[in-house]
Amino acid sequence: MNLTLSNNKKQILGVDIGSRFVKAVLLSQKGKRFCIDAIACEAIYGDAFQEREIKDFDAVSHAIKKLRKSLQNNPKSVAMAVSGATVLTKVIDMDSGLSDVDLEAQIEIEADSLIPYPINEVYIDFEEIGACARKPGRSDVLLSVAHKNIVENRTLLCGEADYNLKVMDIEGYALGNAMLNLGQFQTDEVVFCLSIGAAQLQLTAIKDNQVIMSRELPYGTDALVNDMAMAYELPKNEVQKGLLSGDLPENWRDVMYPQFLSSLQMQINRILQLYVTTFNAEQPGKIYLCGGGATISGLSEDLAMDMQLEVEVFDPFEHCDSAKNVDLSEFKGAQFAIAAGLAWRSLSTCHI
Numbered sequence: 001m002n003l004t005l006s007n008n009k010k011q012i013l014g015v016d017i018g019s020r021f022v023k024a025v026l027l028s029q030k031g032k033r034f035c036i037d038a039i040a041c042e043a044i045y046g047d048a049f050q051e052r053e054i055k056d057f058d059a060v061s062h063a064i065k066k067l068r069k070s071l072q073n074n075p076k077s078v079a080m081a082v083s084g085a086t087v088l089t090k091v092i093d094m095d096s097g098l099s100d101v102d103l104e105a106q107i108e109i110e111a112d113s114l115i116p117y118p119i120n121e122v123y124i125d126f127e128e129i130g131a132c133a134r135k136p137g138r139s140d141v142l143l144s145v146a147h148k149n150i151v152e153n154r155t156l157l158c159g160e161a162d163y164n165l166k167v168m169d170i171e172g173y174a175l176g177n178a179m180l181n182l183g184q185f186q187t188d189e190v191v192f193c194l195s196i197g198a199a200q201l202q203l204t205a206i207k208d209n210q211v212i213m214s215r216e217l218p219y220g221t222d223a224l225v226n227d228m229a230m231a232y233e234l235p236k237n238e239v240q241k242g243l244l245s246g247d248l249p250e251n252w253r254d255v256m257y258p259q260f261l262s263s264l265q266m267q268i269n270r271i272l273q274l275y276v277t278t279f280n281a282e283q284p285g286k287i288y289l290c291g292g293g294a295t296i297s298g299l300s301e302d303l304a305m306d307m308q309l310e311v312e313v314f315d316p317f318e319h320c321d322s323a324k325n326v327d328l329s330e331f332k333g334a335q336f337a338i339a340a341g342l343a344w345r346s347l348s349t350c351h352i
Helices: 057-070 100-109 148-160 171-182 222-232 236-245 257-279 299-307 333-347
Strands: 013-017 021-030 033-043 077-082 087-095 122-131 138-147 164-170 191-196 201-207 210-217 286-290 310-313
Touching: 013 057, 013 171, 013 333, 021 057, 021 333, 033 057, 033 236, 033 333, 057 148, 077 148, 077 171, 077 333, 087 100, 100 122, 122 148, 138 148, 138 164, 148 164, 164 171, 164 333, 171 191, 171 201, 171 210, 171 286, 171 333, 191 257, 191 333, 201 257, 210 257, 222 236, 222 257, 257 299, 286 299, 286 333, 299 310
Parallel strands: 013 077, 077 164, 191 286, 286 310
Antiparallel strands: 013 021, 021 033, 087 138, 122 138, 191 201, 201 210
């Protein structure tokens, strides 16, 4: 999206704006070890989003400002990500050996056939990812497109909190960065990670040290939160916090949980089927979970039993150190996977 990561290696704060929480992570690296230098999470009150587009700007802005105040280590530059119906990624093939300027010019020439939106309404970014196996002399190029309004909204939010938006990414690829660089996975086989957010399921698949697929479905923990808020006459934010802390009415797991679990399984099967169809592959035998939904007690075990899959929670902090003033025990690592992937960008040489 034409936002460039500078080469001066200043730290960049990874800020993940979810539908219910804003999460932030600051990473550094010493040798082969990563260190969490800062971490924070603040709630977004009310229904601030509709289909991943910001509708209550003030609520999101307030949460980001509060997050900034809570961080002891607070760099000026941040990385954020976008997702939703007005964001798309696709791999295209272009002539090998083209410079970035030539690639950009060629993409603009072919925009009508590549992009389903008027080119003046979107931001475009691209990254050459390797030789095209199907066409000698051509290179595979990852094309990322986002509607200008969702990028500009985040730029404005950063400015209001006295941040400088340095990197704009796609959520699925930010998750991929966390998997590839913090997860210590063996990627000679496909590794699947499903982020369960409040309003969205995000499946990211990696293989051979790159993201090979990123897909979204509009379903998440809001389905459970809304039902529980109505049944127990509780504010939604209290239910949301209770899912993270385990402080919920005693009978919720017997009364409210089974329907959510059943619906979640159906949606997971749908999104995994997208992979099977796209790659003409077998059904995955193992998936990792992250996002706020992954922190619900017993969810991974219940999914594994009912779906006959291996299911594990992906904690991006499992192999990380932490600064002396950072207490990771206060946080659920799985909730910060996308923020951690964004924070990793300050350690990367990638131009996106």
